[in-house]
Amino acid sequence: DAREPCALEMLSCHVDDDLARVLCASAVLAVPFLVRDECLGFALVVSHDDAYHFSNHQLRVAFGIADSAALALENARLYARSRSLGMAEERIRVARDIHDGIAQGLTAISLHLEASEQIFDSKPEKAQAGLRRALELTRDNLEDARRSVLDLRASALQELTLADALQHRLTQFAKEGASRPVRTSFTSESSGGRASSRLELSLYRICEEALDNVARHAGATHVDVALRRVGDTIVLQIADNGCGFDVDEVTHNCKPGGKFGLIAIRERVRLLHGTLDIDSTSAGTTLRVAAPFEGQWRRESTATSTTTSSMTSDRVLNA
Known part of the structure; x- marks a missing residue:
């Protein structure tokens, strides 16, 4: 059972000689990293002494190290998962900000430019006012885009309640x-x-x-x-x-x-x-x-x- 520790003393009696040479060991203690009955890996303690015997104290230390390692692995796994979820939430936030701020600002700019173009010859002063307003909206939109990337308050909320x-x-x-x-x-x-x-x-x-x-x-x-x-x-x-x-x-x-x-x-x-x-x-x-x-x-x-x-x-x- 992969969820149980395993001590192999006189390793050559349990595995073939080639594997024993690869491990460069005469005795091996394998302790599983367990989290909620799931095995995440193993800690291997090896000895080169031909007649080595693992003491109860060594077993307890190995189990403690394995428990700590299992907790660290689980935390790393949860952190990676939370980062993935955080990235998804960040994409949603940016999408909302684009729709709620930037897209609406671009729509307003477009409307002002179209209206100014239509009356440019007949009402030049009003057209110029529309162009000035479009320029103001463009600057505000650029500022909001920057703040969206940096996740700051909207520009209107920087100085105002x-x-x-x-x-x-x-x-x-x-x-x-x-x-x-x-x-x-x-x-x-x-x-x-x-x-x-x-x-x-x-x-x-x-x-x-x-x-x-x-x-x-x-x-x-x-x-x-x-x-x-x-x-x-x-x-x-x-x-x-x-x-x-x-x-x-x-x-x-x-x-x-x-x-x-x-x-x-x-x-x-x-x-x-x-x-x-x-x-x-x-x-x-x-x-x-x-x-x-x-x-x-x-x-x-x-x-x-x-x-x-x-x-x-x-x-x-x-x-």
Whole structure:
């Protein structure tokens, strides 16, 4: 049995002479490396004395060494497995960041360039403003790409709190369309300290994705974003008065390899150990994310801002 130790004294009596010469030994003690009844290998203790006998003390020492070696081998195996899983999780993170940040940024750049090209001759000043905005987005996108590679906070979160970054993003959202006016409002409980980088980045990306879905599909004229603390839970809510959608149908059709929007939101919420609730009717959609708070939060004030601008609508599901 490979799981049992084996002592062979007077080796030449047990194996052929050629093998004995290869081992250069007269006596051999083989002790298995066992982990949960699985043999990972053997430790060999050899002696060149013709009449050697392994003592009980030597057996105990050999067993102890084998146990330590087995533990080290198992740890190495588990570490290799965890690295493999970590690489898979890292690929998922990069894919989310590409979709949630870089891809959306490139889409916005493309829209600004196309719009500027169309009005370049008739409205050169407005076209120049669009080109300047495209240049700003290009720089922001390059910064976000660098931060994605380094797994840092999004550029908007480097200098701003989560609440300020969300408000800034909502203001950008209201300015980046052109076909219909959109009123946006933001409500937040201020925090005296920063939440964890993971929590802030996830909530920021979730809000970005939700706003992108509103712009593409909802045809909304009003969007509300709220960030608040409820006990030990932080809650992010995005509500619009658009045309809504069938939540069950979109959720059912949300498969890997297909549309990435709702998949990305659901995956981020899952990694936060939070909950995602989507209520959608013909009068509008409310997306609510609740997650355990990580970090310090001190209620200081409630701030509300309202801005009006315009955006385009395209009724194509992105979830």
